Amino acid sequence: MSRAPTTGRYVALALTLAVAVMSTACGKGQDAESGDRAPGVTKDTITLGALVDLTAVFAADSKTVVQGAKLYWDTVNKNGGVCGRRIEVDVANHGYDPQKAVSLYRDMSTKVLAMSPVLGSPIVTALKPSFDRDKMLVSAATWTSQVLPDPNFQIAGATYDLETVNAVDWLTREKGLKRGDALGIVYFEGDYGGNSLKGAKHAAGELGLKLSEHRIQPTDTDLSTQVNAMKTAGVKAIVVAAASPQVASVTTVASSIGLDVPVVGNTPSFSPKLLTTPAGPALTKNFYTASSIAPAPSATGDEKRFVAAYRAAHTGEQPTQNGVMYAYAAGRIINETLSKACDDLTREGLQKAFRSLTDLDTGGAVAGTLDYSDPSVPPSRQVFISRAAKDAPGGLTAVGAPFESDLARSYPFGK
Incomplete structure (x- = not known):
């Protein structure tokens, strides 16, 4: 997805996300010469995995999630990346089929630091034992409380x-x-x-x-x-x-x-x-x-600029609440987590950084502030109607x- 160069259509747009500025913070992480790095981490890149539904019941949502995530990370990379590294995203289509998702994840798991996002409650349920085994941090594009109190899951708001x-x-x-x-x-x-x-x-x-x-x-x-x-x-x-x-x-x-x-x-x-x-x-x-995800008209500041950039880059597409707006929110959360883990870019280091987020303000992308310190409860109980x-x-x-x-x-x- 984000391996391709950023297109000129929206690079020129004045989209200077606060998180992109934040992301230029750069710890050394693991020793670049030791070879003892976590999966998905090199001296130049951090690779995330994404499992979405591009062909079944949530295909429309997944398409805009992928588009929104690409725009978000391309913008972050343009502004210096995270921990001095480019963020790349490896996308695979599970077609809302849990068995297919398990097979895709098996191939992907050794090549990515974290999963962002994984779409679909039945997919998350099928993969939960594998995520637990791999200590994989997962941005879940689902809001089921069934994943609580598993510490591996990041939910963007209320369940x-x-x-x-x-x-x-x-x-x-x-x-x-x-x-x-x-x-x-x-x-x-x-x-x-x-x-x-x-x-x-x-x-x-x-x-x-x-x-x-x-x-x-x-x-x-x-x-x-x-x-x-x-x-x-x-x-x-x-x-x-x-x-x-x-x-x-x-x-x-x-x-x-x-x-x-x-x-x-x-x-x-x-x-x-x-x-x-x-x-x-x-x-x-x-x-x-x-x-918990803000509708597009409620966007302010950097989120509003993101929406404008998306609409300019994808004429005829809509910045959907559960697609594009979710992609921005999930990007903000994983960006903050990665930035806090720069000196320990391992899966364990990422988990520690994630659970240190106790008052995360996503700039209105998610209702309320998010507290991830306790995996047994959702990070917020607020919603937009x-x-x-x-x-x-x-x-x-x-x-x-x-x-x-x-x-x-x-x-x-x-x-």
Whole structure:
């Protein structure tokens, strides 16, 4: 991915990220002549691995994650790299197939210092034993709390269960959901959907809501049966822990049968391309996301310049919340970690540096400040609530400031 020279289209742009300036800090690391270096580290380069889905259900998200990561690291390299070294990223496509991901990782693991990112909850679950064996630091492009308290995982913000807890709390405060009402949830089988369901069950129990649960597969794209069942159950709101095709079906079917209720999705649930389809009007009327990653219109400072550079480099592409914006956030976090580990560029040194981050400000890319000192809990419990907006970059615009509900603050982990 980033082995190719930076293209002139956006090198000329005035994108001087604060993290790029920070990254010029250079310790000696391991002795350049000893040959006793960690995998992926030479005297000139640090190589990261990326496992993404370029051909299956999250292909659109993965494409923009890769584009955003390339732009981020090309800019960092232009400004001196990290620890005096260029950052290179080795990208492989797992096609949302855990078995394929295991095979790809086996080939990649001896050639990279860390993984940034690995996309998909089932992929992370399948590879977890290998990551543990290799003491591999992993930027997880998933927000499942199933990886807690494993110290190898870096999550960019609140987990899916916390997203859902905050979303349900917001629905009670802003959308009239009240004790005794029915709440629908459509969720993927597996860690992603199951983790969101866990949060929904907790919130429903605490708030006195009745839950109408509907488990689906990633291949299910016509959800008429599920939506009609939720209408029969009298739901006053719906949570969707799935991908954009399922969101399109839920909102379109609900609109067609007169189920006029708010629909809230987790971080991976939305693509701005939906707004140009027949689902567009229903989405702009009723669809929201709950995510720790900032929507593009909320970007400020260096992040705002990054968004402008991305749009200039990729005409016609959108700076998506769960793609480009995530890539920027993940880049900020791993950049800070690498910079703190310059004098010990080993996997153990990287882990130590990562857990020393206790008050990391990503410049608004991730809601709140991030505390990675305790691997048993997420680094933040805050989310942005964003609504679908056709004319907004990335198709989403924030509804108010990021927040952490009382229910999320008291939500227990490790049980």
